[in-house]
Amino acid sequence: MNKSPKFSPEVRERAVRMVQEHRADYPSLWAAIESIAPKIGCVPQTLNDWVKKAEVDSGQRPGTTTADAQRIKELEREVKELRRANDILKTASAFFAQAELDRRLKS
Template sequence: MTNRTSNKFSPEVRERAVRLLLEHKGEYPSEWAAMTSIAAKIGCTGETLRHWVRQAERDQGLRAGPTSEDRERIKALEREVRELRQANEILRKASA
């Protein structure tokens, strides 16, 4: 898993953008048209807003996939595994 970019937008901005989309998507010919319009007002790309909306849907149980809580837990476990592997490697080299 690669770390793409820093989080430029606060959680409040993300939540507001998702809420705006959900409230106003009926005013646009398509969900994507709503996303690109609202994203431009927020200062992000349509694809970024699409990602936020899909994650919010997963968090609410409306879409299959890992929730934000699950993703954080997975990252923590991956970090722990990496640290344990490094410690094992150090111990293995020290005992040789």
């Protein structure tokens, strides 16, 4: 099930930038997020997730970057496809080997 993004990447970037720019005006990061989230039209937890993801992508926080996560997803999909193809080839190979043995026995 794919959720369609409610917020465009531009809105997300702007919201994260607002949090980063106004962080010093609040006693904590969460206070800044709680203040800015309603202005964007999202819940604070969503904005917090965006801020964390932006920090990971910029190298300020450890974790898997968006680009790395996308690459991993692509590689996992490719591995799955290759395993499926390998299983098909093994089955076909066994089938043709058995057919060859049957043909030799009948001759």
